[in-house]
Amino acid sequence: MPTYTHRCPVCGEFDQIRPMSAAGRDASCPDCGSSSSRAFGAPALRGVDPGLRRALDASGASADTPQVVSSVPGRSRRATPVTRDPRHARLPRP
């Protein structure tokens, strides 16, 4: 029987060996008993370049736990481009 990963909303992910006929059904968490939906992850990546694996792990981590910032990122230091075309002076302004 294959091993399926499920994600409990309280405890997190856990693996469970189940028959393929039960693959689509929710599983109950072994710790708290909550109904847990199946979590889909990357396939076995044993032969993948370590750099690519780190990038995939970082991508997954940012999707699961996005980085929280405490302030708005700074503005670009590049000034807003100013046109010198005289036709642009006649355009309507807000």
Ligand SMILES: [Zn+2]
């Ligand atoms: Zn749980």
